[in-house]
Amino acid sequence: MRKRPASLLALYRLLEWSDRDKCLLLSVALFAYMSFVFVWHLFTIHFTSFAERFVSPEGAEVMSQVMQLNVAGWLVLILWGAALRRWRRHSVFYPAIFMSFFSIGFLLLGWTIGLYSPMTGMVLVGSPLVGFILFGFPRVAWNFAFTVLVVLLLAWLSVQGYSVHAIYFVKYPISQDLLSYYWIASTVAFMVPFITVVIILVALLLRRWAYREAQVRDQALHDPLTGLANRRELFVRFGNELARARRTEQPLGVCLMDLDHFKRINDTYGHGIGDEVLVRVAEVLRHCLRETDLVGRIGGEEFVLLLPDTELGGVESVIERCRASIERSPVTLEDGSPLLVSASFGVVIYENGEEISANELISRADEMLYRAKAAGRNRAEFWSGGAVAAC
Numbered sequence: 001m002r003k004r005p006a007s008l009l010a011l012y013r014l015l016e017w018s019d020r021d022k023c024l025l026l027s028v029a030l031f032a033y034m035s036f037v038f039v040w041h042l043f044t045i046h047f048t049s050f051a052e053r054f055v056s057p058e059g060a061e062v063m064s065q066v067m068q069l070n071v072a073g074w075l076v077l078i079l080w081g082a083a084l085r086r087w088r089r090h091s092v093f094y095p096a097i098f099m100s101f102f103s104i105g106f107l108l109l110g111w112t113i114g115l116y117s118p119m120t121g122m123v124l125v126g127s128p129l130v131g132f133i134l135f136g137f138p139r140v141a142w143n144f145a146f147t148v149l150v151v152l153l154l155a156w157l158s159v160q161g162y163s164v165h166a167i168y169f170v171k172y173p174i175s176q177d178l179l180s181y182y183w184i185a186s187t188v189a190f191m192v193p194f195i196t197v198v199i200i201l202v203a204l205l206l207r208r209w210a211y212r213e214a215q216v217r218d219q220a221l222h223d224p225l226t227g228l229a230n231r232r233e234l235f236v237r238f239g240n241e242l243a244r245a246r247r248t249e250q251p252l253g254v255c256l257m258d259l260d261h262f263k264r265i266n267d268t269y270g271h272g273i274g275d276e277v278l279v280r281v282a283e284v285l286r287h288c289l290r291e292t293d294l295v296g297r298i299g300g301e302e303f304v305l306l307l308p309d310t311e312l313g314g315v316e317s318v319i320e321r322c323r324a325s326i327e328r329s330p331v332t333l334e335d336g337s338p339l340l341v342s343a344s345f346g347v348v349i350y351e352n353g354e355e356i357s358a359n360e361l362i363s364r365a366d367e368m369l370y371r372a373k374a375a376g377r378n379r380a381e382f383w384s385g386g387a388v389a390a391c
Contacts, residue, residue: 014134014201015208020090022134023098024081029197030102031074036193037109038067040186050182059168063112070105077101099139102127103147107154114166115155119190124148126198133205223297225275226282234296234304238358241294241308242350251351253307253315256365257322260342260377262301269333276331277341284329288322304362312349312382319345319380327378344372345380 014022045051045060077098084091106127110120124147131140158165166172221233229237238254245252259265259281266274278301285295285303294306305322307315323343330338346369348361368381375381 013208015205015212018090019095019135020081020084023095024078024085027074027077027081027098030105031071031078033193033197034067034070034074034105037190038071040189041067044186048182050180054169054171054180054183056168056170059112059166059170063168066108066112070109073101073105095135095139099131099135099143103143103150107147107150110151111154112166112168114169114172115151115158117166118187119194120151122191122194124151126194130198130201130205133202133209226278226297228282228285228303229294229296231296231298234294234298234306235358237294237296238304238306241306242358242361245308245350246353246355249353250309251311251349253305253310253318253347253349254361254365255305255307255315255319255345255347255380256362256369257303257305257343257345258369258373259301260344260373265339265341269339273331273333273339277339280329280331281326281341281343284325285322288325289318293318304365315347315349316380316382319347323378323380342378344369344377346370346372347380348383 014025017025041060041063045055051060077094080094084094106120106123110117110123113119128140128144131144154163157163221230222228223230241252244250259277262274262277265277278297281303282295282297285305289295289305289307292308296304298304305319307318310318323345326341326343330340333339346365346367348364348368350356350361364383368383372379372381
């Protein structure tokens with residue numbers, strides 16, 4: 001399997017970035033975008049017949065000033081963000097000024113080329129979508145509300161004749177009587193990079209969001225140390241398996257397992273070694289059990305094993321395999337010596353559709369576990385009275 005480049009992995013974790021780094025990345029992208037628009041403007045007014053037909057001299061001057069402001073502003077934000085990043089500092093003002101300048105820069109550009117252009121609508125729709133995911137709702141909502149109010153105000157002023165709509169143009173290049181394919185192509189050229197970046201960012205962010213949700217869900221259902229099912233997940237699955245066994249009249253093996261002298265291990269060698277023991281035992285149990293079986297850690301050194309559709313003989317075989325494998329899997333101490341580990345098992349077989357709850361089965365298994373401990377540990381005791389002695 002090919003590894004992803006480190007830069008792609010970093011971008012994939014964009015949600016975990018600080019506000020400083022998010023703003024710095026977007027400032028670089030917006031600087032490039034505004035530079036592209038500025039170059040288009042200079043090319044248009046100096047080398048095309050489109051400018052002679054549609055662009056007003058005053059509008060061209062305003063556009064130059066607006067684009068100079070945008071390019072210079074984003075360059076300043078890049079330098080500011082880079083300095084903060086180099087010195088490993090953060091500023092509450094940096095994200096606030098970034099968002100405010102974004103609104104002001106695009107408002108001025110929209111007022112210059114026309115508030116009703118597809119480009120203005122694209123910015124109004126795409127930017128909040130990315131902003132809400134990256135920076136949270138409250139801060140972006142205030143800037144979005146301000147932007148919408150200003151757009152509505154400028155639209156009203158232009159309708160009332162107090163302001164010139166699309167000051168860049170002498171006559172609008174898309175109307176009932178006039179149609180400029182150069183302007184249509186330019187509009188598409190403006191929109192495609194912006195939309196592409198928005199789609200890529202949203203896709204990355206949603207994918208990362210889904211991954212984080214899956215992680216949270218997994219952490220809620222699994223023990224963080226061993227990766228086994230936790231008490232909550234185990235008993236949900238236990239209830240389902242018990243209901244299925246009752247419905248199909250198939251046996252269900254239930255085992256409560258406890259590591260022998262685990263408190264002594266923690267007290268003697270420390271909790272770090274104790275954790276290593278738990279992880280090693282979890283690995284052994286995974287290896288010994290079948291795909292249809294389930295194992296979970298319900299607290300401390302206690303584990304529960306569920307063996308669906310398994311008769312007494314099969315349960316005895318699986319439990320003995322687990323017991324012997326744990327005994328043969330020592331943990332290596334810091335001095336290189338092996339720490340031998342053993343476990344005791346209390347087992348009960350649910351069969352014949354008996355009306356009994358999961359807690360009652362665990363209680364029976366616990367009684368058998370107590371009997372195994374009393375009989376010398378490192379063994380299994382069964383509710384039926386039979387025993388599997390230690391090897």
